[in-house]
Amino acid sequence: MLWHDELATLTVIRRPTGAILAMLHHVDAVHGAYYLLMHYWTALAGDSPAALRLPSVLAMAGAAACVALSGQRMFDRRAGLTAGLVFALIPAVARYAQEVRSYGLVVLTASLALLLLLRALERPTAVRWLGYAPTVAVAGYLHLISLGFLAAHLLAVAVAWWRERRNLRIPLGFAAAVGLGLASLYPLLRLAPAQAKRQISWVAVPTVHDLVTIWPQLFCSTALAVTMFLLAAFAWRDRRKAALAVATASAVLPVLAIWALSQRGAVSYFMPKYLFFVLPAWALLAGVGIALLRVRFVVAALAVLAVAVAPDQIAVHRDLSHAAYTYPKPVTWFAPLDYRAAARIVAQGYRPGDAAAYGQDWFQVWWGVDSGVEYYLPDNVKPRDVLLGQTGEQRDDLWSKLTDDPAAALRDAPRIWLVSRAGHPDPFDSVYPAASQALRANYRMVRVDEVSGITVALLVRL
Known part of the structure; x- marks a missing residue:
């Protein structure tokens, strides 16, 4: 099921x-x-969950191929x-191969950039x-932070320049391409810095402790994080130290x-999902470490690794698992929002002429209660959002704006489905005060249902 990050993508790509x-x-x-890529993709493939996620699936598959080819060039x-x-x-690869965001494509671009650099x-x-050169541009346009891989690429260029007897074509070519x-x-460089403060100002400045705990979040597995560090250390028994130095630099x-x-900086960029582009380098180091074993033990080592990460693989594939996310620490104080179950309740009780109102405190806006429920409603069930003032498209923004006159916006709707994030003892309190007052004055509550993270209340006109 889609979650709020993916719903943010969906609300944008449906626009002209x-x-x-x-x-x-x-x-x-x-x-x-x-x-823009997803806008044109969905024009061809539609916006079903499978169609929306397919580009990320293909990107991660392509990244795996790039990792294998880079490892062959650097080692054997x-x-x-x-x-x-x-x-x-x-597990993080599986997790972000099923995400309607750019991070799978970022990993692919970083993997391809290393392969093309080696060539x-x-x-x-x-x-x-x-x-x-285009991989630098594409990586930046997909996510500026991913350009951090250039630090490791610079080391690779320095090593190659020294080994090739200081051939100037190497540093000059690299400098020109970059x-x-x-x-x-x-x-993008003109627009992004000013926008960053609005979008991620809530991300805390990372501590040394965060630098230590980021690794299990990067891999979506504590067991794998420990194993990766051990395999990377073991890989240094290999005699190809220059290649190992480049791989280690790319990983760290x-x-x-x-x-x-x-x-x-003015904002913190230290979030796990911004750093997934280092995963290919960690896979290279672990691959070298395992490959140092005798052939008959390589398959056994991979099998043991698969078993060790199996619980985490299962966890990232569970329904609603996407919302159990890290920002950058595990979030455990809210229930994942089941938009599909809430939409099912509305659809089963819907009557022609019904309207909808979506609880709009800060969390409702952030978690996309309105867009999530609307996405899962059948095509023949599209209740009017009585509290909507302007859509995000009308505002040139991600988020919609609520009406300033809720009493007038109610019109003569006979019934209203009040859908909000769970946690309010009285669903009327889930909307802003003016809307709550208007709803209380004109409607009575005849039914309340709760699903994971969402309350669905049916209001009938007095």
Whole structure:
């Protein structure tokens, strides 16, 4: 089932292209490229959950292939194949392969960037550097923070330059490619910094403790985080130290850099989902570590790893598991919102002429109670939202605005489905005071149902 991050995507990509571009001038420019991609994708494939998530599934599959090919170039075929299999076993990979957000595509782009960098370093021609440059631009447009991988790529270039007897084509080609990629990001670089404060100002400045605890959240598995560190340490028994240094830098340097940036910047960027682009590097290190074993033990090691992460794999595939998320610490103080069950209650009791009102405190706006329930309602059940003033599209914003005159907005609706986040003893209190007063004066409550995280109340006109 879709959850609120995915619903935010859905509300944007259903708009015309011009409306999406207008919104990006005010908010969420950092996801603009993904929104436009998904807008055109859904025009072809529809907006069912499967269609919405398919690009992320394909992206993670492509990333696994890039990991395997990069491992083969950096080490050998066995290490590459093992790394690709390890990548596929990471619970976070499965989790974000079923997410209608840009993070799967970010992981693919980071994986492809490393592969194309390795090709360019093998033969530093202009054509190969021109092939690498677009990955810098695409990574930036998908998520600016993912450009943290450039720190590790710089190390790879330095190593190659030294080994190739200081061939100037290597640093000059890299500088030109990166410069071209970054220059193309100018429109986003103008918009994103000003918008960041509004969108993620709530993210706390990370502590040293957060730097330690981020790893289980990155892998969506504590057991795997510990195992990855052990395998990475074991991998250093391999004789190809330069390749190991590049892989280690790719796995660790971006996390350290973003942690440090979040100490002094206006906002903190230290969130697990912003850092998933380091997972391919961790898979490379683990793949090398496992590949050092004798052939007959490699399969056994992969099997043991699969069993060890099985509970976490099951957890990330459970229904409603997407809402049990980390920001960046585990959130345990709310129930996941079951929009589909709430929509089912409305659909089963619906009568022509019924209207809807969605409880709108801060959490209702954030968790998309209105868009989530509306998405799962059948096509023939579309009650008018009586409290809606302006849609997000009309406001060039992510979020809608409620009516300033709820009494007039009620009109003569005979029945209203009041749908709100659970937690209010009286559902009338889930709306803002003026709306609560208007509803109380004109309606009585005849039915209340609760599903996970959501209360559905039926109001009948007095």
